Amino acid sequence: MNMQRTSGALYALVDCNNYYCSCERVFNPRLEGRPLVVLSNNDGCAVARSQEAKDLGVKMGTPWFQLQDLVRQHRLVGLSSNYTLYGDMSARVVQVLSQFSPDYEVYSIDESFLQVDQMRLLWPSFTAMGKAIRMRVRQWTGIPVCVGLAPTRTLAKLANHIAKKNPQFGGVFDLTAYPSVDLDILLSSIDVGEVWGVGRRIAEKLHGMGIHTVQDLRRTSPKTIRAHFSVVMERTVTELQGNPCMDLEEVAPAKKQIISSKSFGASVATQEELMEALATYVSRAAEKLRAQHSVCGVLQVFIHTNQFRPDDPQYSNAVTIPLPYPTSDTRKLASAAAMGLRAIFRNGFLYKKCGVMLLDISPAGTIQRSLFDAVEENAMHSAAIMSVLDGLNTRFGRDTVKVAAAGTAQRWIARAENKSQCFTTRWTELPKAIAN
DNA sequence: TCTGGGGTCCTAGGACCC
DNA sequence: TCTGGGGTCCTAGGACCC
Numbered sequence: 478m479n480m481q482r483t484s485g486a487l488y489a490l491v492d493c494n495n496y497y498c499s500c501e502r503v504f505n506p507r508l509e510g511r512p513l514v515v516l517s518n519n520d521g522c523a524v525a526r527s528q529e530a531k532d533l534g535v536k537m538g539t540p541w542f543q544l545q546d547l548v549r550q551h552r553l554v555g556l557s558s559n560y561t562l563y564g565d566m567s568a569r570v571v572q573v574l575s576q577f578s579p580d581y582e583v584y585s586i587d588e589s590f591l592q593v594d595q596m597r598l599l600w601p602s603f604t605a606m607g608k609a610i611r612m613r614v615r616q617w618t619g620i621p622v623c624v625g626l627a628p629t630r631t632l633a634k635l636a637n638h639i640a641k642k643n644p645q646f647g648g649v650f651d652l653t654a655y656p657s658v659d660l661d662i663l664l665s666s667i668d669v670g671e672v673w674g675v676g677r678r679i680a681e682k683l684h685g686m687g688i689h690t691v692q693d694l695r696r697t698s699p700k701t702i703r704a705h706f707s708v709v710m711e712r713t714v715t716e717l718q719g720n721p722c723m724d725l726e727e728v729a730p731a732k733k734q735i736i737s738s739k740s741f742g743a744s745v746a747t748q749e750e751l752m753e754a755l756a757t758y759v760s761r762a763a764e765k766l767r768a769q770h771s772v773c774g775v776l777q778v779f780i781h782t783n784q785f786r787p788d789d790p791q792y793s794n795a796v797t798i799p800l801p802y803p804t805s806d807t808r809k810l811a812s813a814a815a816m817g818l819r820a821i822f823r824n825g826f827l828y829k830k831c832g833v834m835l836l837d838i839s840p841a842g843t844i845q846r847s848l849f850d851a852v853e854e855n856a857m858h859s860a861a862i863m864s865v866l867d868g869l870n871t872r873f874g875r876d877t878v879k880v881a882a883a884g885t886a887q888r889w890i891a892r893a894e895n896k897s898q899c900f901t902t903r904w905t906e907l908p909k910a911i912a913n
Numbered sequence: 914t915c916t917g918g919g920g921t922c923c924t925a926g927g928a929c930c931c
Numbered sequence: 932t933c934t935g936g937g938g939t940c941c942t943a944g945g946a947c948c949c
Contacts, residue, residue, distance in 0.1 A: 496931095517935035524931095524935060542933040558935090585931050585938095676929050707941055709929080736937060785934055797924090832936090923946080930939075 486721050487594040487603065487626060487653065490633035491574055491610060494621045494641070496587035497525035500566045501556055503619035512553045516541055519742040520557055569618045577610055582725045590630060592725055607649030626651040630723050631716035634673040635691065639663065664692040674713040679706065691717070731769045731838065737762040738832020744783060748822045751780060751831050752815060758833045759814045763807040766835055772803035774837035776810055778817035783829035794821040803839060810835070 493499060497515040502508045512529035516522065522540045523530075533547055547553040567586045574581055580592035593606065600606040607624035614622050625637025632652055640650035652660065669688055670680035686705070688694050694702075695717045703711040712722050737758035745751060755778065766773055779795035796817040804810065814833050 519933085519935085522934050538934080540934040588931080674929065678928065707928085709940070732938080734938075738936070740935070742933095783934090919949090921946100921948080924944090926942090928939100928941085931937085 485594065486592060486628055488628070488630050488633040488725075489578075489591040489593045489603075489607065489610070490584075490625045490630070490637045491570075491589050491591065491614070491622050492625070492637050492641070493570065493587035494623060495525060495527050495531075496620070497558065497563055498527040498530075499620050500563050501559075502527075503566070504562070508554060512547070512551055513556065514541075514544070514553065515556050515558050517558065518739055520555065521740065523555070524558065566618060566620060570614055570620055570622070573614050573617050574610065576613075577606065580725060580727060582727055583729065590633065590725060593626070602651070602654065604649050604651045604654060607651065608647065611648050621648075623648045624650075626653065628653065628719050629716040629721040630725075631673050631713055632719065635664075635667075635671070635717075638667070638671055661692055664695060665690050667691045669694050672713060672717065674709060679710065682706075731771055731840070732765070733836075733838055735762045735765050735773075735835040735838065736832060737765075738779070738830060738834075740830045741828070744827035744829050746824075746827055748818065748824075751818060751822065751828060754831055755814055755818055755833060756811055758831075759811045760807050762833055762835050763805055763810050766805045766838070770841050771838045772805045772841045773800070773810075773835040774803040774839070775799050775835075776813050776817070777834040777836060778814050778821065779832055779834070780818070780821060780828055781830040782826050790826055792823055792826045794823075796821050797836075799837075803837070805841065 498508075498513045501513065501515065508527075510529065511527070512533050512535070513527040514523040514530050514535060515525040517524045520541055522538050523535055523544065524537070526535050526537070530553060533551055533553065535544060535547065535553070541555055544553060544555070548555070563586060567583075570587075571581070571583055571589060574589050574591060578591040578593050578596055580595075582590045584590055593603065596606060597603075600609070603626050607626060610624050611622055614620055623637055623640040625633045625635065625640050626649075627633040627636045636650045636652040639652075640646050640648055643650070655663070667690060668680070669675055669683050669691055670677070672691055672694060675683070675694075682705070683689075683694065688697060694714060697714060699711045699714045699718075702714045715722050739754070739758070741754070745754075775797060777795055777797045779793070781793040782791050783789060784791070798813050798817050800809065800813055810833075818831075
């Protein structure tokens with residue numbers, strides 16, 4: 478298959494190497510060369526590993542207590558995570574990357590896609606550009622990165638993987654500049670599980686179908702894949718074949734759900750303790766919600782006992798609470814969450830985790846908010862609300878009008894019902910509807 | 914009470930990513 | 932003793948409406 482590019486898109490995926498560990502090393506150069514892991518909350522397990530730690534066989538997610546032998550034998554270092562630092566460093570890296578192309582997408586804290594085909598004339602080759610990216614990011618931020626170049630994002634991820642695993646490429650791999658015969662050989666040596674979008678389960682199923690390597694998958698028709706998997710996999714194969722079907726999202730879209738939760742260092746048993754933790758999570762989630770200028774219409778509270786202790790009595794539950802109207806007000810969210818916790822809390826268990834999830838998120842709209850706030854805060858005395866309700870009452874009969882919530886915030890409706898008829902409309906269209 | 918197709922909305926759960 | 936915290940998308944199935 479030919480990946481030589483004649484025209485069209487070219488993506489560069491810039492991925493920071495061992496990101497959290499690299500950040501720590503920028504501020505503590507003595508960690509250079511030593512096996513290093515960054516630990517999760519409560520120093521529970523390894524969430525990032527330096528190359529030296531990977532070479533020692535430390536797997537992602539390994540509990541810290543299982544690594545103590547390596548600490549003694551190889552002076553493995555474990556550091557508590559510092560997400561503020563990683564966030565700040567990430568912004569600096571993106572700042573540097575933005576100088577190379579105006580079209581970029583921050584995909585995660587340590588990865589960005591750049592659309593670079595417009596930059597063709599500025600560089601002798603895209604490999605040269607990739608090397609310049611590496612060097613500048615390293616010089617200006619201290620963070621080492623690898624660069625993968627390809628006509629689709631899925632292939633760019635793959636190219637980046639190749640750049641990381643094969644030192645002879647010097648940290649930059651341009652898939653379009655590589656002879657296609659050699660590429661076939663190279664891709665035949667990579668397990669299909671390395672493809673972006675192919676996780677453990679799907680890899681197993683593909684193996685069962687005789688598709689073992691990236692090359693195998695690339696040679697399979699998307700339609701065949703569609704017959705066995707979802708459209709997501711179909712797109713993945715299409716992209717592997719060099720046909721882009723994912724667009725660059727330059728502006729990070731607003732979050733559709735916001736989760737705030739944490740495991741406790743020590744299990745807790747009482748409702749008061751959970752309540753206290755929950756209050757913190759709600760306030761953190763509400764901050765995120767307001768930061769993206771959204772409101773949420775539904776809130777979910779969940780609690781879990783320690784699943785790693787099968788001998789303890791196990792209990793987990795969650796409750797979903799529709800809010801009376803969409804809001805980002807911490808107090809309103811907190812009181813709904815407290816109500817939810819009271820509903821699902823059971824005595825006699827040791828709880829290890831709890832959290833809150835904000836759902837049904839929509840942009841904060843001034844009209845919606847002012848109407849509903851008026852209903853609540855002015856206790857129905859607002860002239861505007863009253864006239865709307867009067868109109869509905871006249872049409873459908875007294876005492877049949879209710880304000881109801883349904884579904885997403887965009888569909889917040891006024892609902893009037895009696896035995897024989899039901900009338901619903903959006904708030905914004907109410908005056909018009911009544912006039913008719 | 915039974916008959917029936919088509920559409921939307923919602924939820925739960927699975928799979929993936931970092 | 933000690934086991935992360937976020938997110939996304941898709942699908943299936945049920946409720947409900949016309």
